[in-house]
Amino acid sequence: MESSILFVSLGPGNPDLITLKAMKVLRKADVIFCPSTKSRQGQSVSRSADILRELEISSQSIRLFHVPMSKNRADAMQAYDKVREEATAAYQNGKNVVIVAEGDSGFYSSIHYIYDKFVADGIPVSRIAGIPAFIAAGALAGLHVVKQEEKLIVLPGIVEADELQEYLEKGMTVVIMKLSQCTETIQAFIAAHPMQTYHYFENVGTEKEYYSCDPTELQAKVYPYFSLMIIK
Known part of the structure; x- marks a missing residue:
């Protein structure tokens, strides 16, 4: 795995549509930050985590982070900042760090907030393409x-x-x-x-x-x- 924080695109939802490159990276990851939301019943829901489980990625490496679904983006930005801090610490401790997104992480993906912060902080990042x-x-x-x-x-x-x-x-x-x-x-x-x-x-x-x-x-x-x- 490259010495950078990797943003891995999971594709539209079918685990079979992930790329081989993405799959190889996920299997080597120590920590995988995975977005989740709350259902109407208050339960944590993550389509990204569901894809990872279907791909038999170790649940021990998956770290969910909650993204509030609200027009007020202040809470979401706090969540992204927390991920950035935790991912930075893991990376600096020598961990293989991955942040996942559905579809393509560079195509209308809110994950770009985290990516841009890493770039501004001078932390090396790479992105693996997916199917939008x-x-x-x-x-x-x-x-x-x-x-x-x-x-x-x-x-x-x-x-x-x-x-x-x-x-x-x-x-x-x-x-x-x-x-x-x-x-x-x-x-x-x-x-x-x-x-x-x-x-x-x-x-x-x-x-x-x-x-x-x-x-x-x-x-x-x-x-x-x-x-x-x-x-x-």
Whole structure:
């Protein structure tokens, strides 16, 4: 393992979609910092830890850290700072330190807060690439997400109807991540443009993965956090 803190991408959820390089690093890690959240019942939930267990990574190396799911990011930043401090101490004590993230750790991943802090502190870091959810979604639906000279734009769940219409009129394929942040806008857009092709996905790469391209259904559906849409 390289002498640096490693950020390992776990892919969209299916343990089989992790890279061989990531798997080798995880097996050698002494400490693996793994994000978790709280369920509505107050239980600790971690999709990342579930992936690691499926990969038979030693539970003794997994160290969960809670990330509050709130628009007030102050609590989350405190959690990231705590991870940075603990990871730095472990690294300086000669441990092989890994911090994991679902999808790709460099693609709309909140883990970048920790990564940037390490860089600012002068601590060596490396990142191992993973499969982002929209690529896995395209495979699930048998889509060529883009082909030939087509262009692609990825939006982070913050989008206005006029902006979306402009991209589509230019012939671009649009990927919208985290649909729960723009539910009303997307549902209204579908109602106004029913002839457009909408590919909707939930929990891609997990046992709960779901796919639909029925615009009538999508107008009324509640979009969870782990959802995305590809519009062509």
